[in-house]
Amino acid sequence: MTSDLLTSPLHARHIALGAKMSDFGGWDMPIEYSKTGGVLKEHAAVREQVGVFDVSHLGKASVTGPGAAAFVNSVLANDLQRIEPGQAQYTLCCDDATGGVVDDLIAYLNGPEDVFLIPNAANTAEVVRRLEAAAPEGVTVRNRHREFGVLAVQGPKSAEVLAALRLPTDHDYMSFAVASFQDSPLTVCRTGYTGEHGYELVPRWDKTEALWDALLAAGEQFGIRPCGLGARDTLRTEMGYPLHGQDLSLDITPNMARAGWAVGWKKPAFWGREPLLAEREAGAKRLLRGIKAVDRAIPRAHMVVNDEAGKQIGEVTSGTFSPSLREGIGLALLDRDHTEGDTVYLDVRGKAAAFTVVKPPFVDVRTRG
Amino acid sequence: MTPEELKYTAEHEWVRAGDSDSVRVGITDYAQEQLGDIVFVQLPEVGAKITAGEPCGELESTKSVSDLYAPLTGTVTAVNGELDASPELVNSDPYGEGWIFDVEPDDASEVEALLDAKGYQATLEG
Incomplete structure (x- = not known):
């Protein structure tokens, strides 16, 4: 399979597991592990026990420097002042002229000078481009797409799997903790896209394979299953969570998507504020x-x-x-x-x-x- | 897994000729694996006239829908009603309990003209 597609640090693992691979936002990612699972079994594992997803295709970007958080808050839609350092927030990057959604993303607030972003794979370069173009002097925007992997451990047994690896599990929903895995930092977020209790782990790129192996080994007694993006889609659809490119897009505003809860309407500035306020007033x-x-x-x-x-x-x-x-x-x-x-x-x-x-x-x- | 005793189409259907005038039709192991978990099967109706190469039903998985093609021209004489409640039989036993329908061909010689196991296997590798 030669192509221009990017590959996750777990590519060889997916092939060895007999995964059905497909282009997902320019990345060659597992849709389902048809030899051992399949969408229905993978979906059931997450609802009833626990599943682990490789979502390393998701983007990663840092906005750092004096005033970094204030800058992010002045352009992205949600109000970053609603959260404290150590918390994460679902937010939107809207087009300033139309209010259409360039991307939906999670912002991790490390501190006033450090915000870490997880955009969608296909939109990462565009989000970074827009942030870079608007960043004030002293604020640096870095595309770190291939510096980190992302593994989602989701399901009622997810805490037990992490605990078996002595990783933190007790933090609140939408908050994160920085732990250590094989002498390298590992961010453990209480986030996910399935509707279940779960975690998204952000290891360094070169530690992702070892973390995947450790999770599957530790999770065996809890019935863990590797899960593909097919099950991720059925799980998120059951929750009504939007997928950018389908339920959110440059043509679908937060008002239309009823994602107004992720917009800081009282903020003095964010991209798309004027058209979105006008549409909100008139009714989508x-x-x-x-x-x-x-x-x-x-x-x-x-x-x-x-x-x-x-x-x-x-x-x-x-x-x-x-x-x-x-x-x-x-x-x-x-x-x-x-x-x-x-x-x-x-x-x-x-x-x-x-x-x-x-x-x-x-x-x-x-x-x- | 391509049973030797069956006939095949390039559209991944198998045909089993028996003692009766009708032949049994299903989809191949390769096809079920490509489709993934099948969740709905739209069966043709008993008595329906079907035409070789034309769609006569649908197989729907969690992520997509595929046409089921008639391997032969003829009349549908039976359908596998079990698939309404248990469409997963097409995945778990594609050549057995996951059969889809029986058809009585207008021209029995059409069966012989279908691909044999080796010929079908060649289409997968080609």
């Missing part, structure tokens, strides 16, 4: 809603959504089969007057399939448990 024309199958059908991104009369009222942005509910679920941008409880009709390859508009999550959230 379309809103992101959950949809759940009435008929036996699975929604897929870009399917047309119609009303009973057959008039188009929206479009599916994400859809999958929910392994937990055993039915089709998805997210769709719908004209704002179609609200929870309404029935809408998807054009599923020429046939109309009924769906109910619902409020995600589709299954219980257990991140804080």
Whole structure:
């Protein structure tokens, strides 16, 4: 498999495990471990026991120097003053002219002079470019994409797996601790994309393979499974978490995606403030809603959504089969007057399939448990 | 895993000829592995006329949907109703309990014209 795709530090491990690999944001990443698992088994492991995901394709960037946090707070959407050093925050990088979403990312506040960012793989270079262009004198923006790996340990047994490796587990949801692994620093964050209690570990690139091996060995007694990005997608869809490029994009604003909770509306400045405030005032024309199958059908991104009369009222942005509910679920941008409880009709390859508009999550959230 | 006694299409269906006028149809082990966990099977209807090479059903996995192609022209005589409740049989036993439908070919010689195991295997390696 020769290509221009970037590879994770665990590439050889994935191949050895018989993973089905695919291009994900320019990276050759495991979709599922079809020889031993598969999406359904991997999904169940995370809901019932524990799974470990290689998400080293995620971006990493540092913003450092005097006034670094203040600078980040003046451009990214969420209010960084809501958190303390040692905490992480979900935030958005919006386009200043349109308010469309360039990327959604997690910001880790180390201190007033040091913010670490985890953007999406495909958007990292663009986020870094925009930050660099705007950074004031003395603030340095560094793209550190291949300095660190990222492993997500997710599921009700995740704390026990980390404890077996003597890693910290008791910090609050959306906070992080810096530990040590093989004499090198390891950031342990109480974050994730699955809706379960879980951690995202950020080891140095060259320690990622050893950490993966240690997690799988320590997790064996807890039923740990390597999980691919296929299960990550079914898990996050069950939570209604948006995926950039589908449910958030340059064409889908935080107002439309109902991600206004991740915007610091009272801040004097952030990229996209004016257009987003204007849209918020006027009311977004379309809103992101959950949809759940009435008929036996699975929604897929870009399917047309119609009303009973057959008039188009929206479009599916994400859809999958929910392994937990055993039915089709998805997210769709719908004209704002179609609200929870309404029935809408998807054009599923020429046939109309009924769906109910619902409020995600589709299954219980257990991140804080 | 490509059983010797079966016939195949380049679209990854297998055909098993037996004593009756109908032949049994399913998808190959290679196909089920490529699709991943199958969660819905849209079966053709019993009595439906199907045409070789044309879609006659759908296989849906968590991440995508694929057409099921008719390997032969003929009439559907039975479908595997178990797949409604247990679509995973296509993954776990593609040549056995995961069979999909039976078809009575209009022209029995069409069966002989399908790929043999060696010919199908060659399409995978080619």
